[in-house]
Amino acid sequence: MHKDLVYKALADPTRRLMLDELCERKEQTLYELTARLIVRHEVAISRQAMAKHINVLERAGLVRSEKRGKYRMLVFNDEPIRGVMNRWLK
Amino acid sequence: MHKDLVYKALADPTRRLMLDELCERKEQTLYELTARLIVRHEVAISRQAMAKHINVLERAGLVRSEKRGKYRMLVFNDEPIRGVMNRWLK
DNA sequence: ATTATACGCAACCATAAGGTTGCATGTCAA
DNA sequence: TTGACATGCAACCTTATGGTTGCGTATAAT
Numbered sequence: 001m002h003k004d005l006v007y008k009a010l011a012d013p014t015r016r017l018m019l020d021e022l023c024e025r026k027e028q029t030l031y032e033l034t035a036r037l038i039v040r041h042e043v044a045i046s047r048q049a050m051a052k053h054i055n056v057l058e059r060a061g062l063v064r065s066e067k068r069g070k071y072r073m074l075v076f077n078d079e080p081i082r083g084v085m086n087r088w089l090k
Numbered sequence: 091m092h093k094d095l096v097y098k099a100l101a102d103p104t105r106r107l108m109l110d111e112l113c114e115r116k117e118q119t120l121y122e123l124t125a126r127l128i129v130r131h132e133v134a135i136s137r138q139a140m141a142k143h144i145n146v147l148e149r150a151g152l153v154r155s156e157k158r159g160k161y162r163m164l165v166f167n168d169e170p171i172r173g174v175m176n177r178w179l180k
Numbered sequence: 181a182t183t184a185t186a187c188g189c190a191a192c193c194a195t196a197a198g199g200t201t202g203c204a205t206g207t208c209a210a
Numbered sequence: 211t212t213g214a215c216a217t218g219c220a221a222c223c224t225t226a227t228g229g230t231t232g233c234g235t236a237t238a239a240t
Contacts, residue, residue, distance in 0.1 A: 004103055007100050007101050007106070008101050010097050010100075010101070011097050011098050011100070011101035012227085012228080013094055014228090016097070016177075019177075019178055020177075020178070023178045029186080029187095030186075030187070031185085031186060031187085045228095045229085046229075046230065046231090047186085047187080048187095048188090048189095048229085048230075048231085049228070049229055049230075051187075051188075051189095052227095052228075052229085053228090067187090069186090069236095069237060069238075070185065070186050070187070070236065070237040070238065071186065071187085071237090072186080072187065072188095076178070078178050078179055078180075081175070081178055081179065082179065085171065085174075085175035087106075087109075087110075088109055088110070088113045088166070088168050088171055089168055089171065089172065090168075098197095102197085102198080104198090119216080119217095120216075120217070121215090121216060121217085135198095135199080136199075136200065136201090137216085137217080138199080138200075138201085138217095138218090138219095139198070139199055139200075141217075141218075141219095142197095142198075142199085143198090146197095157217090159206090159207060159208075159216095160206065160207040160208065160215070160216050160217070161207090161216065161217085162216080162217065162218095
């Protein structure tokens with residue numbers, strides 16, 4: 001569980017929006033999430049770019065994914081964030 | 091107070107070490123901090139690179155600096171971190 | 181069976197990020 | 211006042227990052 005990956009994953013605004021959405025709706029497909037970002041947050045992005053972002057989030061442990069048929073189901077996991085943010089707080 | 095700058099500032103391991111040190115010892119000069127990182131954390135880095143990192147941290151509001159004679163005094167400020175980490179925690 | 185769907189993978193591109201070297205400048209000590 | 215010291219500034223370089231296009235593939239729908 002490399003914390004560096006968590007910090008780096010959170011450094012991109014698009015990935016933070018993705019976490020916002022996944023935080024609200026616990027389970028989504030990659031396709032749903034992409035559509036949601038485009039229409040609700042006016043993000044201009046391709047599916048392939050979204051897939052890359054999801055991979056970054058998954059390597060950081062912030063997202064768990066599971067292949068179900070032709071869909072990739074995404075679930076948010078807040079545990080890495082908890083282990084990372086208290087570092088400089090007393 | 092752009093939160094994006096905070097996330098980006100935290101994305102680099104050297105800057106995180108700098109915050110660690112500044113969190114421990116509230117007031118340091120840039121020179122002290124550089125020396126401390128090199129000897130205590132075995133970071134191979136130049137003074138100029140450190141100055142760049144400090145500027146990034148300052149723009150994010152994580153460090154306040156004040157010119158005192160020929161020294162630049164650095165003070166850690168945890169307020170931006172508090173405003174940034176509860177985003178995905180219930 | 182054929183077509184549409186949701187996704188994975190790879191190559192490629194432009195910009196940002198982190199680092200270095202070199203030089204200039206203001207401050208302090210001898 | 212002269213020199214060492216702590217820092218600022220700018221140009222430059224390398225690699226990482228975020229994005230794209232193109233193609234392949236397994237699943238689902240018609």
